Amino acid sequence: TATVPHNGDGQKEYCGACQFADTRRCTYCHQSKLSTAHRLPLDRLASLLMREDRAKATLEICRELALYARSDTHASETNLRLGFDVPERAMCDAHERERERLRRSRLRESEELTKCRSKLDRALRAAREAAAKHALEQSQIEAA
Numbered sequence: 001t002a003t004v005p006h007n008g009d010g011q012k013e014y015c016g017a018c019q020f021a022d023t024r025r026c027t028y029c030h031q032s033k034l035s036t037a038h039r040l041p042l043d044r045l046a047s048l049l050m051r052e053d054r055a056k057a058t059l060e061i062c063r064e065l066a067l068y069a070r071s072d073t074h075a076s077e078t079n080l081r082l083g084f085d086v087p088e089r090a091m092c093d094a095h096e097r098e099r100e101r102l103r104r105s106r107l108r109e110s111e112e113l114t115k116c117r118s119k120l121d122r123a124l125r126a127a128r129e130a131a132a133k134h135a136l137e138q139s140q141i142e143a144a
Contacts, residue, residue: 037072037075037076038075038079038084039069039075040079040084042065042069045065045078045082048082049061049064049082052081052082064078
């Protein structure tokens, strides 16, 4: 996942998303085309994680790799923790706009999900209160 295409000018900045084949994720490092976080190759990352903490179980390392592959924030934090400090990848205007559109879309989905959860919580609370009231009424009828 080089940022400079084959036979490209090494001094020029290239759009990180334009340099990939037309796929959603790189098959080598699982990096999204619109990700600005650089990713270490997964085999190198796994060996660095094992070297960092030899007591880590295989399952923990697998979970760490999965998070690293799919979360820009987690990838950036892990890179810093492991000493792989690189700046964000450059994007062309078109891909920067697409990245911003996706960010806004995810934010909107998150807000909608929060609203749905609060509606569900209110409905559950009302159902529990109604059930408790009904049980109380039933016990009063049986007592009479």
